[in-house]
Amino acid sequence: MGLISSELTDEQFRKISQLVYRLCGINLKNGKEALVKSRLMKRLRALNMYSFDEYIQCIESEKTGRELSHMIDVLTTNKTGFFREEAHFFFLREKFLPFLNDKRVRFWSAGCSSGEEAYSLAISLREYLPRIDSLDAKILATDISIRMLEKAAKGLFERKTLDSVPPGLFKKYFSALGKEAPAVYRIHDAIRDMVRLARLNLMDAWPMRGPFDAILCRNVMIYFDKETQAKLVNRFWDILSPGGIFIVGHSESLAGISHKFQYVQPAVYQK
Amino acid sequence: MKDVAKSQIIAGTKAIPALPRAATKLFEMLQNPDADMAEIEGILRFEPGLTANILKLTNSAYFGLPNKVGSIRQALVLLGRERLVELTMVTCAGALMWKSVPGYNLSPGELWRHSIAVSLAAEGLVKVLNLPEDKRVFTAALLHDIGKLVMGDWIKGDIEKIDELTAQGTSFEVAERLVLGTDHAEIGAEILKSWAFPQELVMAVRWHHQPERADEPSTMVDIVHVANVLCLMIGIGIGIEGLRYELSSSATEKLGLKPADIEQVASSTLQWVDELGNIFV
Numbered sequence: 310m311g312l313i314s315s316e317l318t319d320e321q322f323r324k325i326s327q328l329v330y331r332l333c334g335i336n337l338k339n340g341k342e343a344l345v346k347s348r349l350m351k352r353l354r355a356l357n358m359y360s361f362d363e364y365i366q367c368i369e370s371e372k373t374g375r376e377l378s379h380m381i382d383v384l385t386t387n388k389t390g391f392f393r394e395e396a397h398f399f400f401l402r403e404k405f406l407p408f409l410n411d412k413r414v415r416f417w418s419a420g421c422s423s424g425e426e427a428y429s430l431a432i433s434l435r436e437y438l439p440r441i442d443s444l445d446a447k448i449l450a451t452d453i454s455i456r457m458l459e460k461a462a463k464g465l466f467e468r469k470t471l472d473s474v475p476p477g478l479f480k481k482y483f484s485a486l487g488k489e490a491p492a493v494y495r496i497h498d499a500i501r502d503m504v505r506l507a508r509l510n511l512m513d514a515w516p517m518r519g520p521f522d523a524i525l526c527r528n529v530m531i532y533f534d535k536e537t538q539a540k541l542v543n544r545f546w547d548i549l550s551p552g553g554i555f556i557v558g559h560s561e562s563l564a565g566i567s568h569k570f571q572y573v574q575p576a577v578y579q580k
Numbered sequence: 581m582k583d584v585a586k587s588q589i590i591a592g593t594k595a596i597p598a599l600p601r602a603a604t605k606l607f608e609m610l611q612n613p614d615a616d617m618a619e620i621e622g623i624l625r626f627e628p629g630l631t632a633n634i635l636k637l638t639n640s641a642y643f644g645l646p647n648k649v650g651s652i653r654q655a656l657v658l659l660g661r662e663r664l665v666e667l668t669m670v671t672c673a674g675a676l677m678w679k680s681v682p683g684y685n686l687s688p689g690e691l692w693r694h695s696i697a698v699s700l701a702a703e704g705l706v707k708v709l710n711l712p713e714d715k716r717v718f719t720a721a722l723l724h725d726i727g728k729l730v731m732g733d734w735i736k737g738d739i740e741k742i743d744e745l746t747a748q749g750t751s752f753e754v755a756e757r758l759v760l761g762t763d764h765a766e767i768g769a770e771i772l773k774s775w776a777f778p779q780e781l782v783m784a785v786r787w788h789h790q791p792e793r794a795d796e797p798s799t800m801v802d803i804v805h806v807a808n809v810l811c812l813m814i815g816i817g818i819g820i821e822g823l824r825y826e827l828s829s830s831a832t833e834k835l836g837l838k839p840a841d842i843e844q845v846a847s848s849t850l851q852w853v854d855e856l857g858n859i860f861v
Binding site: 348408409410411522 | 587625627628629630634635636637638639648649650651670671672674678679688689718721759
């Protein structure tokens with residue numbers, strides 16, 4: 310291992326964070342050095358590079374922007390999973406979905422990564438909205454990373470990533486891809502068709518009009534500074550329906566941010 | 581045999597999801613004019629799904645409010661607490677009743693549409709007859725057929741026997757009773773009792789096909805009965821038995837209902853259901 314000089318100097322960190330901030334408004338300061346280092350090490354290994362200087366040089370000199378987008382990916386992509394954080398899905402299933410009585414239902418998975426959250430929402434809507442077949446129910450799933458969106462669009466998942474799907478739902482909504490790749494499963498079209506994938510940098514203007522019934526933005530805001538978080542949270546507030554639900558990651562909260570939401574339960578808020 | 585079925589059917593009412601506590605609490609508030617807004621807000625605070633849908637309905641074209649309503653407090657001020665309770669009940673009932681009901685041949689949404697129509701018709705009747713306002717009538721009408729949710733499966737199992745009886749001219753609820761030992765009205769009353777609704781509502785559901793049998797005369801019972809038959813006449817919610825009920829002459833007499841009144845309420849009910857269709861599908 311010792312082959313790679315794993316030092317990330319203040320100067321190197323400053324360069325990287327400036328780049329990232331300019332590109333996607335993500336503010337990597339105070340205490341994010343370890344996160345940046347550990348995630349970028351993956352890229353160094355993949356490229357057979359031995360120092361961060363070499364890596365930064367590569368990014369600054371390349372014309373295609375290919376490595377830059379790799380870098381953004383590794384820095385902004387989170388561990389995701391089907392039905393991650395059961396408490397949130399329990400809330401939606403028991404306290405929210407059964408009462409939705411409107412023809413038009415819109416959810417937004419903001420920072421959707423490879424789509425597991427959005428597809429879990431689609432399955433929940435199909436299962437727990439009383440009259441899903443006569444509804445116009447859609448999930449918008451956005452991410453900054455095209456690569457992640459492409460992965461999400463395929464709707465293919467390895468068997469082991471599906472362990473968190475309740476067995477009944479797994480049987481109902483996933484099919485094995487065939488003999489060649491028995492460990493890969495495809496999510497059914499009925500679910501896939503409910504999800505609309507789109508690239509969006511949360512810092513940019515939002516092209517959609519809303520309003521949304523619920524927005525999930527989990528473990529995304531950790532990259533932003535308080536001021537950016539506050540701005541974003543208030544934009545979410547604006548685009549939700551009255552009574553709409555806003556869910557953040559379980560380790561996040563809106564404490565210390567000036568906002569108008571009503572607290573419902575840990576990580577769950579209502580407009 | 582029949583009695584076994586009845587006790588099993590009554591046991592089956594427990595499988596119906598309970599009405600959220602907030603709904604029954606709010607309903608009690610209808611009888612308590614002193615309840616203040618903060619109390620009502622407080623009740624809904626713990627029901628985010630209910631709250632969201634109430635606000636959606638409040639903002640729907642049906643009410644035509646000029647500005648977006650953003651909070652329960654605003655909704656209370658603009659719609660009044662009675663409307664708010666109605667929207668709460670509609671939301672809760674929708675969560676329960678939006679499904680197909682086998683046995684009665686009701687396709688998904690049909691029981692729901694019928695229930696809404698009967699509540700609107702009941703309100704219309706109260707207005708046209710200049711009766712003293714009792715806002716609880718709406719909820720009684722909304723829930724009058726709730727027993728079908730439980731009875732449906734049993735009917736399905738014994739449909740041939742029931743068909744045979746109705747073919748000979750027996751009314752549907754009597755045939756239900758002859759074959760299964762109970763009927764959807766009785767089971768509905770059991771459900772309302774278990775939700776702790778007041779006796780008068782329980783009676784309105786219990787006797788919605790035979791208002792003359794109510795323990796004591798009740799306008800609510802008569803109104804729900806007439807509203808139900810009226811909606812079946814105009815074709816909303818006709819399942820297997822829809823055309824096999826008749827208006828009770830004692831109910832229409834007591835209410836002083838004239839054919840012209842029925843016509844008027846029927847036509848406005850159709851219009852309301854049409855308008856609401858844009859919201860509820």
